Amino acid sequence: MLKAGFISLGCAKNLVDTEVMLGILAENAIELTTDPSTADILIVNTCSFIKSAKEESITTILNMAEYKTAGQCKTLIIAGCLGQRYKQELLDEMPEADAIIGTGAWHRIMEAVNETLKGNRVVIAGKADTIYDDKMPRIRTTPDYSAYIKIAEGCDNRCTYCVIPMVRGNYRSRTIEDITAEVKRLAARGVKEVNLIAQDTTNYGHDIYGKSRLTDLLRELVKIEELKWVRILYCYPKYFTDELIELMANEPKICKYVDLPLQHADNEVLRRMNRRDTKESVEELLQKIHARIPNVTVRSSFIVGFPGETQEQYQNLRDFVEAQRFDKVGVFTYSREEDTPAFSMENQVTEEVMQERYHDLMSLQCKISEEVNLQLEGSTFEVLIEGRDLEQKSVSYGRSYREAPEVDGQIYVENDLDSQPGDFIKVKIVQGFTYDVLGEKIQN
Structure with missing residues (x-):
């Protein structure tokens, strides 16, 4: 063989x-x-x-x-x-x-x-117009209790720095019935957390239904009894509707976790990026999210050094990040990709300046993240256990609704000798750090 x-x-x-x-x-x-x-x-x-x-x-x-x-x-x-x-x-x-x-x-x-x-x-190579469905064979490489569900493929947003439409094609959604069938099958096999992914999850359904159907999909998935968490990743701000906000606020199975890659906060830079939002529209959206979803966690990502980004425009981004106090942020330096409109834009920012801005913004966010995590001390969370410290067998680690798999920090749990991967336990946070937090198991 x-x-x-x-x-x-x-x-x-x-x-x-x-x-x-x-x-x-x-x-x-x-x-x-x-x-x-x-x-x-x-x-x-x-x-x-x-x-x-x-x-x-x-x-x-x-x-x-x-x-x-x-x-x-x-x-x-x-x-x-x-x-x-x-x-x-x-x-x-x-x-x-x-x-x-x-x-x-x-x-x-x-x-x-x-x-x-x-x-x-x-x-x-083929033409980028395919997407898998529930009938395709699939061997998951993620833990038994967690799975990624690709609800759509490709992208129609055409950001000027991005090659995704070139390599992944136009946006194309799977049907609600097909996605639900896959999640039901996975849940029956022990999956407790599903992470919905696409290049733009909030645009789900526009191509086949004529309008966004993300909330309809979510309402079907939360009916699956074995599921504990449904997490939505890669949300585009323009399509983040009031209906989605209300559903996230009121449905216990939907993680109160908003992944909203914003890329910048200066309107002129956003225009050159061909983003469809403005600093003001994003601020309004974030205000709604925080007002309507109690204890929501918001993650974003930003690009520094986009062609033509002046020091003033970078400062506008920095001021925005400082004011919004995101729970989690990823920062990237602009990558000049051939065959994208931004490749030939004038006033390309030097690598030295990009690195200065990257480290400055990361330093700011590290301070914010640590302050956010310190404020969690004394709070109690339900934690999905994922493993155990190799050197300290009494310490387990996992994630709450606040942490997406692979991209966010961990919750380390002291004096936990019994929990196994896939277990949900109650944990009281006792100490916060920049990326991770330390907690103790609350005995039932």
Whole structure:
């Protein structure tokens, strides 16, 4: 039996593609292995969103290529966004690669495997117009109690810095019935937390229903008895409706966690980014969210150093972050990507200035995050346990509704000898830090 090893890079949306490809391989009697030295087939599902992601993808591919001599690898396949974006160029410039398979062709993974095992080098990019459904095989790589659910693929927003529409295609939603069927099946198998993902979750349904149907989808999912948490990630502010706010406020199963990538807060920069909101509209939305959703956690992300960003415009962003006091923030320096409108914009900001602004904004947010976490001391949360400290067996760790998987900090729980991954326990916070907090288990 042939063995396949998989490395998945980039976002959770890419991870779902990886899980479906794993399912297809398993259905075709290919054994899966986590040890690349024993794999006959190695597949790297790549990311090409920004420069650092591309560099990580290339490095990983080259590292895996070493198993052609140090292991038993017969074929090395480059999948995902990098393959979709650069296609033949990758095959020509990376002799280590045997096949390129793009985001529009993940369902043809066996075709790539079979062709390369015959000795052929192939490009199977396809048109980015597919999306998986509940009937597709899928082997989850996340813990048994948690799953990502991709409710839509692609994007129609056309931000001037972003390559996603190029590599993922136009926005396309799955049906409510199909998503609900998948979540019901996963919940019956022990999944307690589902994280809804798309390039823009709040735009869900516009393409197939003529209007946003995210709230209708959520109302179906919360009916699933076995589910404990439904978390919504990647929300675009323009489509964050009052109806969604009210549903989040009143439905216990929907995590009071708003993931709202805003990217900037200066109106001129937002215009050049082709964002569809303004500083004033975002401020109004944030005010509504905080007023209507008790104890809500708000996360955002911002880009510094966008072409033409002046010191004054950066200061407007800094002042906005300081005033809003987000619970969690990710900061990125602008990545100049070819084939995007921003690539050829005038007044590109130097790397030195970008780094100064990045560290300045991160320093500000670290201070805010620590103050937010210190204010949590004495509060009680329901925590989903995910593991145990390797050195202190009496310390477990997990997440509350305030922490999304992989991107946020942890809650460490002292004097907890019994809890197992997947358990929900009550925890009192005793100490807050910049990213993590320390708590103690409340005995029932």
